Amino acid sequence: MVIIVKQHTSPDELRQVIQPLEWLGLEVSVTQGIGHTVLGLLGDVSCVDVERFLSLPQVETVMEVPEPYKKANRKFHPQDTAVQVGGAHIGGGGFSVIAGPCSVESPGQVTEIARQVQQAGASFLRGGAFKPRTSPYAFQGMGEQALEWLEEAKAVTGLPIVSELTNPKYCDCFEEKVDVIQIGARNMQNFDLLREVGKMSKPVLLKRGLSNTYEEWILSAEYILAQGNEQVILCERGIRTMESYTRNTLDISAVPAIRKMSHLPVVVDPSHACGKSWMVEPLALAAAAVGADGLMVEVHNDPAHAKCDGQQSLTPMQFREMMEKVNHVVEAIGKRGTVGRITRLEPRKEGNGCLKKCL
Ligand code: PEP
Ligand code: MN
Numbered sequence: 001m002v003i004i005v006k007q008h009t010s011p012d013e014l015r016q017v018i019q020p021l022e023w024l025g026l027e028v029s030v031t032q033g034i035g036h037t038v039l040g041l042l043g044d045v046s047c048v049d050v051e052r053f054l055s056l057p058q059v060e061t062v063m064e065v066p067e068p069y070k071k072a073n074r075k076f077h078p079q080d081t082a083v084q085v086g087g088a089h090i091g092g093g094g095f096s097v098i099a100g101p102c103s104v105e106s107p108g109q110v111t112e113i114a115r116q117v118q119q120a121g122a123s124f125l126r127g128g129a130f131k132p133r134t135s136p137y138a139f140q141g142m143g144e145q146a147l148e149w150l151e152e153a154k155a156v157t158g159l160p161i162v163s164e165l166t167n168p169k170y171c172d173c174f175e176e177k178v179d180v181i182q183i184g185a186r187n188m189q190n191f192d193l194l195r196e197v198g199k200m201s202k203p204v205l206l207k208r209g210l211s212n213t214y215e216e217w218i219l220s221a222e223y224i225l226a227q228g229n230e231q232v233i234l235c236e237r238g239i240r241t242m243e244s245y246t247r248n249t250l251d252i253s254a255v256p257a258i259r260k261m262s263h264l265p266v267v268v269d270p271s272h273a274c275g276k277s278w279m280v281e282p283l284a285l286a287a288a289a290v291g292a293d294g295l296m297v298e299v300h301n302d303p304a305h306a307k308c309d310g311q312q313s314l315t316p317m318q319f320r321e322m323m324e325k326v327n328h329v330v331e332a333i334g335k336r337g338t339v340g341r342i343t344r345l346e347p348r349k350e351g352n353g354c355l356k357k358c359l
Contacts, residue, residue, distance in 0.1 A: 001045040002075050003053055004060040005037040013058045024048065029071060033078045036060060040076035067261070069218045071225040072232070077263040080293075083203045083231045085160045085179050088123045090203075090233050091265025095330045096294035098124035098162050098180075098205075098267070099319060102309035103131055103139065104146035107153075109301065114153035116316035117299050121323045124180065125150065125159040126296060130166045131308060132186045139307045144170075147177040154179075162205060162296070168196040180205050185237055185272075188212060188220050198227025205233045205296075207269070210240045210248070214257050221264060234258055234266045235296055238273030247275025247312070250283050255290045265293040271312045277303065280314055281322040288329040295326070 005017060014037065018028050027042040041048065050062050065075050082092025090096045099117040104110045104127040114125045129146035131139060142149075150161045160179035165171070166187060174181055181197050181204045183190075188209035197204045204224055208217045221232045236255065238248025250273035258266045270283035284295050300306045300313035314322065330336070 001041045001048060001050075001065055002063050003039040003041070004033075004063070005039060005058055006060045007035045009037065009058040017053070017056060017058060021048070029076060031077045031079075038076065038078060040065075040070060040073075042070055067215070069215070069222040069262070071230070072218050072221045072262045072264055074261060074263045079263060080259075081230070081263045081265060083233050083265055085124070085203055088160060090124075090267065091293045094293070094336045095288065095326075096124065096267070097122045097323065097326070098126045098294065098296040099299045100126035100162075101128075101300050101306065102271075102298050102313065103128040103141055103307050104149050104163075105142065105307055107149040110146075110149050111153040111156050113299055113301055113316065114157045114159055116301070117319060118157045118159055120316065120320035121327070122297075122319075123159065124162050125153055125157065126162045126182070126298075127153075128164050128308070130164060130170070132164070132166050132184050133308075141308075144173060147173065151177055165193070165197065168193055171196050171200060175200055175202060178202065180233070182235075183207060185209050188217065191220075191223055194220055194223035195227055198224040198229045200229060202229075203231035203233060204229060205235050205267070207235045207237050208239065208251075208254065212239075214254065214261060218258070218262050218264075221262070232264050233293075234262070234264050235269055236266060236273075236292075237269040237296075246273070246279070248273050250274065250286075252286055252290050255287065255292045259291060267294040267296055268292045269296040271296070271298040271309070271314075275312045277312055277314055277318065280312065281318070281325065284322055284326055285329050288326050289333065291333070297322070 021028050024047050029040040031038045053059050053062050080092050082089045099122040110127050127150050129141050131141035154161055162180040162182055163178045164182040164184050165174050181202050183206045185207045187193055206221055224232050238250045241249040243249050268287035270280045298313045299319045303310040303313040
């Protein structure tokens with residue numbers, strides 16, 4: 001249930017509405033809307049005497065919230081949430097791009113890619129240290145040392161780090177070294193893990209599960225919010241359908257649907273959605289056109305020899321070309337362009353061929 005309180009209500013008058021609700025044992029989340037204040041009620045609302053609240057002069061209206069997700073519900077929080085990460089943000093009207101290798105392989109590799117994606121306009125660096133692989137025999141990631149290599153790349157570029165957490169035993173380490181905690185598709189309904197990241201102070205990027213509905217996905221976000229961590233970013237990364245040509249099927253409808261159902265930012269990962277590098281750009285453009293708050297894209301300096309997901313990774317040059325087109329779409333729909341700006345590349349002696357071709 002939400003209670004909409006009129007504009008220009010004094011703090012005392014607001015208290016008069018909130019206090020009796022708290023006496024009923026309800027948790028009241030207070031959000032400032034445009035021209036009104038929204039009180040979102042959590043708990044057993046069947047005891048609320050709706051008529052009594054409607055009769056209060058400061059109350060504009062009372063609305064039921066039938067959906068099982070509450071804090072993540074747009075009815076609780078009418079404005080878009082912008083998740084702040086240092087000086088950067090995701091959501092709230094801009095368009096932010098997270099880019100980097102599927103998996104961190106060496107300090108040199110990740111720092112080089114970080115430089116290149118930054119020059120192309122990315123504002124976050126992604127890189128997997130712990131890889132949740134379908135096969136137990138596949139490369140499982142470089143583990144904790146990879147987090148240190150990501151920190152080195154951050155020291156050089158300043159790009160905040162996004163990396164996947166798979167096990168609650170690494171929460172302290174991630175709290176210290178990582179800026180945005182990624183929860184992967186395979187762990188979307190790992191409720192113990194969700195509760196643990198809900199206690200952390202870092203923003204969480206929650207990927208949609210392989211076969212999960214919008215409601216299940218938002219309910220997973222609710223697990224995090226319910227623990228007090230309200231900085232959640234949703235990431236559509238394709239779902240399993242009968243089509244086998246692509247790795248998954250990008251559900252582009254998820255973007256407008258989630259934006260209607262929730263105030264949380266939603267970004268799109270075209271790389272895992274299609275599994276083919278040549279298809280990443282058109283899907284990224286579609287995501288920008290449909291109103292996503294940003295992208296997560298896999299970029300590798302040597303995709304043919306990548307330890308993980310090379311077939312869907314863009315080269316830095318391809319990423320740069322994609323970013324230029326994405327920026328046109330972002331501007332065409334009236335949004336601010338990528339938070340990072342595309343900088344002109346200077347020829348570097350040790351630079352690879354693709355960078356030189358780009359000039
Ligand atoms: C990843 O981002 O590298 C990854 C494993 O993604 P997903 O959880 O979407 O499969
Ligand atoms: Mn990957």
